[in-house]
Amino acid sequence: MKAVFSKKLLSALLAFVFFSYSGFAYAELASKERNILAKKAQSIDLEKVLITNNSWNKLPGYKNRQFWQTLPENIRQDYIKKAEKYLEYNWPVVKATDYLEFIRSGDRRQEVYAACSNAQISLVMGELVEGKGRFMDQIVNSVWYYSEQTWWGWSAHLGAQKAGTGLPDINDPCVDLGVGEIANDLTWTWFLFKDEFDRIHPLISKRLKQEIMNKALIPYFERDDFWYMGFQGGRPNNWNPWVNYNMLNCFLLLESDPSKKSAEVQKIINSLDKFLNGYSDDGGCDEGPSYWGAAGALLYESLEILKDATNGKFDVFQDPLIQNIGKYFYKANIHAPYFLNFADADATTGGDASAVYRYGKAIQDLKMQQFGAYLAKLNNWGNGSFGGKICDQIRNLGLLEEIRNADKKEALVSDFWLPETEVAGARDKEGSFMGFFFGAKGGFNNESHNHNDVGTCVLYYDGKPCLIDLGREGYNSKTFSPQRYEIWTMQSGYHNLPVINGTDQKDGESFKAKNSTFSANAKSAMFSTDIAGAFTEEAKVNSWIRSYTLNRGKNFIISDKYDLKEITKANTSSNLITYCKVSEVKPGVLKFAGNGFTMNMSYNPKIVTPEIEYIKVNDPSLRRYWPDGVTRVILRFNNPGLQGGQTVTFTPVR
Numbered sequence: 124m125k126a127v128f129s130k131k132l133l134s135a136l137l138a139f140v141f142f143s144y145s146g147f148a149y150a151e152l153a154s155k156e157r158n159i160l161a162k163k164a165q166s167i168d169l170e171k172v173l174i175t176n177n178s179w180n181k182l183p184g185y186k187n188r189q190f191w192q193t194l195p196e197n198i199r200q201d202y203i204k205k206a207e208k209y210l211e212y213n214w215p216v217v218k219a220t221d222y223l224e225f226i227r228s229g230d231r232r233q234e235v236y237a238a239c240s241n242a243q244i245s246l247v248m249g250e251l252v253e254g255k256g257r258f259m260d261q262i263v264n265s266v267w268y269y270s271e272q273t274w275w276g277w278s279a280h281l282g283a284q285k286a287g288t289g290l291p292d293i294n295d296p297c298v299d300l301g302v303g304e305i306a307n308d309l310t311w312t313w314f315l316f317k318d319e320f321d322r323i324h325p326l327i328s329k330r331l332k333q334e335i336m337n338k339a340l341i342p343y344f345e346r347d348d349f350w351y352m353g354f355q356g357g358r359p360n361n362w363n364p365w366v367n368y369n370m371l372n373c374f375l376l377l378e379s380d381p382s383k384k385s386a387e388v389q390k391i392i393n394s395l396d397k398f399l400n401g402y403s404d405d406g407g408c409d410e411g412p413s414y415w416g417a418a419g420a421l422l423y424e425s426l427e428i429l430k431d432a433t434n435g436k437f438d439v440f441q442d443p444l445i446q447n448i449g450k451y452f453y454k455a456n457i458h459a460p461y462f463l464n465f466a467d468a469d470a471t472t473g474g475d476a477s478a479v480y481r482y483g484k485a486i487q488d489l490k491m492q493q494f495g496a497y498l499a500k501l502n503n504w505g506n507g508s509f510g511g512k513i514c515d516q517i518r519n520l521g522l523l524e525e526i527r528n529a530d531k532k533e534a535l536v537s538d539f540w541l542p543e544t545e546v547a548g549a550r551d552k553e554g555s556f557m558g559f560f561f562g563a564k565g566g567f568n569n570e571s572h573n574h575n576d577v578g579t580c581v582l583y584y585d586g587k588p589c590l591i592d593l594g595r596e597g598y599n600s601k602t603f604s605p606q607r608y609e610i611w612t613m614q615s616g617y618h619n620l621p622v623i624n625g626t627d628q629k630d631g632e633s634f635k636a637k638n639s640t641f642s643a644n645a646k647s648a649m650f651s652t653d654i655a656g657a658f659t660e661e662a663k664v665n666s667w668i669r670s671y672t673l674n675r676g677k678n679f680i681i682s683d684k685y686d687l688k689e690i691t692k693a694n695t696s697s698n699l700i701t702y703c704k705v706s707e708v709k710p711g712v713l714k715f716a717g718n719g720f721t722m723n724m725s726y727n728p729k730i731v732t733p734e735i736e737y738i739k740v741n742d743p744s745l746r747r748y749w750p751d752g753v754t755r756v757i758l759r760f761n762n763p764g765l766q767g768g769q770t771v772t773f774t775p776v777r
Contacts, residue, residue, distance in 0.1 A: 155400055155401075157396070158400065159399055159444065159445070160393075160395055160396045160399065160426075161389075161393055163437060164389060164392050167433065167436045169388065169389060170382075170385040172436045173384065173385050174432050174433065175381035175384055175385075177314070179428075179431045179432040179434075182514065184314075185250075188254055190521075191251055191252050191254055192254070194520060195523070197506075198505075198507060198508060198520070198523075201507045202253075203249050203252060206248065206249020206250065206253075207249070209245055209258075209261060210258070212264075214264055214265065214268040215238075215239065217235055217236065217239075217272065221278065222281070222289065223278075223290065225278040225281075225288065226288055226289050229599040229601060230599065231277060231279045231598060231599065231600075236275075236301060239265075239268065239269075240305065240308065243265040243269070243309075243312070244513055246261050246262050246265060247308075247311075247315070247316075248516060251315065256319075262316065263320065265312075266309070266312065266313075266320070266327060266331050267327070269305060269309055269331075270331060273291045274293075274296070274338070275301055275306065276297065276298075276299040276300070276301035276302045277299060277300065277301040279603075280299035280300065280301065281297070283349065296341075296342045297342065298366060298370075299362075299366070303366040303368075303369035304369060304512070306369060306373050307368075307512055307514065308512055309334075309335055310372060310376050311376070311512075311514050312331070313331050313376075313377070315513075332377060336377070340370070340373055340387075343366075343370050344386075344387055349366075351363045353394055353396075354393075358397075358401030359398050360410060360418070360572070361414050361418035363394060363395065363398040364398055364417070364422040364424075364425055365417045365421050367391045367394055367425055368422075368428075370387075370391060371388065372514060374388060374391070375428070375432055388429070392429070395425060398422065399444060402444060403543030404443070404543055405447055405451075405543045406444060406446070406447025406450060406451045406541070407546055408451055408452075408455075408544075409466065409570040409572075410466060410572045411455075411462075411465055411468020411469075411572070412462035412463065412468055413468045414572065415451065415455075416472070416474065416478070419449065419452060419482075420452075420475050422448065423448075423449065423478060423482045426445070426485075440485045440486050440487075441486070445486065446486045449483065449485075450486075450488060452474070452482075452491070453479070453490060453491050453494045453534035455562075456494070456533070456534050456535065456536075457548075457556070457562070457583050458535070458560070458583070458586025459473075459474070459497070459498060460472060460473055460501070461583065461586060461587075461588065463548055463562040464581070464592050465562075465564050465576060465592055466570060466574050466576070467572035467594065468594065469594055469747075470588070470592070470748040470749075471748060473502045474498045474502075476495050476498035476502060477495065478495070479491060479495030480492055480496055480499065480522075481495070481522075482495070490534050492529070493530050493531060493532040493534070494532065494534040495526070496529035496532075497533045497534075499526050499527070499531075505523050505526065533556070535550065535554050535556055536550075536553065537549065537550060537552070537643070538550070538648050540643075542639075542641075544564075545639045546563070546564045546565075546566070547562065547564075547648075548560065549643055549648030549673050549675075550673075550675075551675045551676050552675070556585065556586035558584065558585065558675075558676060558775075559673055560582070561580055561582050561673055561679055562580060562581045563579070563581075563650040564580075565639030565652040565654075566635065567632060567633075568628060568629065568631055568632075568634040568635065569630065569632040569634075572595075573630065574592075574613045574614075574618065575614055575628040575629065576615060576618045577628060577634070577652075577657035578636060579618040579620050580619050580650075580671050580681070581619075582679055584717060584722060587717055587718040587719055587720060588702045588703075589703055589715060589720075589722060589773070590619050590700065591700055591701060591749070591753065592619075592700075593612045593617060593745065593749070594744070594745060594748060595610075595744065596610065596742040596744050597742055597743060597744040608630050614627055614628075615657070616698060617698070617700060617755065618698070618700060619698065620669075621654075621667065621683060621695065621696065621698070622695065622697075622698065623658055623663075623667060623685075623695055624661065624663050624689075624690070624693050624695055625691065625694055625695075626659060626662040626693070628657040628658055629657070629658065629659045634658070634659075635657060636652040636656065637656055638651075638652065639652040645675070646674065647672060647673060647675060648672070648673045649670065649671065651668060651669070652668070652669055652670075653667065653668050653669075654667050654669050663690075663691060664687055664688065665687065666684075667683065667684075667685045668682075668683070668684040668685070669681075669682070670682040670684075677774075678772050678774045678775075679772070679773040680771070680772050682768065682769075682770045683768050683769050683770070684768040685763075685766065685768060686766050687763070687764075687765045687766070688765075690763060690764075694760070695760045696757050696758055696760060697731065697757075697760075698755055698756070699755070699756040699758070700754075700755055701715060701754050703716055703754065704716040704754070705735050707733070707735075708723065710728040712726075713733060713756065714776075715773070720776075721776040722773050722774065722775055722776065723773070723775075723776055724771050724772065725772045726758060726770075726771045727769060729761065730767075730769045731759060731761065732758070732761055733758050734756070734757040734759065736754065736757060737754050738753050738754065740753060758771070
């Protein structure tokens with residue numbers, strides 16, 4: 124029985140690989156082989172201009188005691204206290220059963236690997252700050268600990284090896300997100316402390332470099348079949364810049380052969396091009412703002428390093444696509460920490476303030492730069508020690524004064540339209556989070572981290588949620604498997620969408636919107652799309668036009684106009700998911716009581732009858748955003764004809 128179950132899970136993982144990079148219909152993007160980065164590399168003759176030693180790196184090293192000793196004292200003490208917690212740390216074994224748990228119960232066990240990583244990073248940062256050698260033995264233990272491990276990745280990603288999922292095969296090293304993260308931190312550890320390691324014992328740094336090469340750099344460079352690279356076809360998702368950013372750090376710091384280093388960097392450039400080739404011209408991230416931090420932001424980090432490593436010659440920041448990828452992030456801001464969160468994206472995100480600030484600076488977009496500084500203040504950035512990778516923390520420490528003293532302003536755009544991604548948003552007034560904000564999408568049901576959500580919307584008032592996109596539950600073996608759409612949060616019935624003749628939307632590239640449009644002026648903004656194509660034949664629908672109209676400062680209207688082939692015995696309804704408390708005022712009016720606001724929703728009781736269903740939220744991931752549970756309002760059509768429609772209007776109660 125266990126063997127059969129393992130095969131099912133292997134199939135699930137292979138489905139995850141396809142799901143992860145299927146993003147846009149790749150056939151439609153074949154003509155967009157822009158290869159922006161490869162063309163730039165060719166134009167500057169990369170092999171000649173690439174700095175082959177480590178002089179490109181401007182981050183302060185261990186011996187730069189002036190930098191470390193002049194950091195604000197509260198930050199220094201915070202780092203030292205964090206490191207002191209691990210002075211007696213007993214480096215645990217990642218047991219075989221930790222890996223096997225994924226195929227036994229679906230538990231990904233990522234916290235097992237994260238605990239050791241946090242210890243290693245804390246010790247390195249503590250020693251950099253203090254500089255007395257007090258943490259050096261434990262840093263050596265961390266190096267040896269990782270050197271003795273079979274694999275540095277996460278159990279859920281083992282399906283890429285020939286032996287399948289379950290246990291890592293030492294003879295078939297695969298490079299996943301986890302391997303990339305650990306390799307990056309260990310490479311910087313090697314670079315920062317190599318001389319100290321050699322004083323303790325010459326085998327420490329030698330062994331560490333060998334393990335990084337064997338577990339990460341050699342398999343990455345020699346293989347082209349890791350799906351996220353994009354060389355085997357398909358559109359890569361955030362895995363591509365995530366892994367490539369880590370590998371780029373490693374190759375630049377570890378590789379001693381100039382010709383090999385040039386070839387390794389060129390491969391990363393070619394792979395990043397595959398990521399960019401799959402992007403729409405509008406720069407929209409179909410994975411959402413919280414995933415942008417591992418997609419657009421890490422693309423930026425990679426491009427910044429390439430610029431440094433070529434003495435400024437590799438500079439593509441004025442390219443329109445690179446500009447649009449950056450600008451997407453602040454366009455999707457509702458009122459931080461709330462962001463437009465379609466698909467698996469989180470309802471709230473702090474954003475990487477430093478990356479947002481520096482990306483804005485690189486593309487010379489003052490609004491983005493100011494927004495990064497605003498996020499830094501909002502998230503108390505720099506008030507204590509940083510989190511994240513070693514290199515990122517060091518970089519942020521060097522930017523403390525610049526970002527703290529920079530102009531700060533929240534990005535609150537009046538409206539935006541991403542015509543290829545088919546995502547739109549609008550608010551009552553430019554520069555203010557007060558009043559209405561709505562976001563809507565067309566698209567199709569095979570986007571990266573897809574939910575069946577073609578035509579859905581969100582509605583916020585005074586920066587607080589009214590109609591919501593739930594997001595996703597905590598990841599498990601079912602999340603990226605053929606059973607994905609058994610999960611309730613992935614289904615269109617739990618989005619702000621209709622159920623047509625008892626039928627929900629279907630997942631797949633062919634299930635998509637058509638004729639999506641958006642228009643905006645000083646008084647109003649309107650999004651409209653035909654979502655009939657997102658449903659199967661069982662829905663018996665010719666067209667279903669879903670429209671959203673914001674009359675700025677007045678109301679928000681959801682309209683449906685449909686044409687059915689026939690009427691079945693199954694119910695047709697329109698669902699609304701809200702974080703408000705909902706009650707009936709009278710027939711034709713429901714009250715939505717939110718956090719600091721109240722809204723009346725008017726509807727025609729002759730056309731629809733409402734049902735109010737409270738849903739308790741138990742999943743820890745969802746409870747971060749919706750701790751009080753959510754409500755589904757089901758507006759059931761009373762006697763639908765072959766043609767018809769209905770309208771609901773949200774009006775604030777002053």
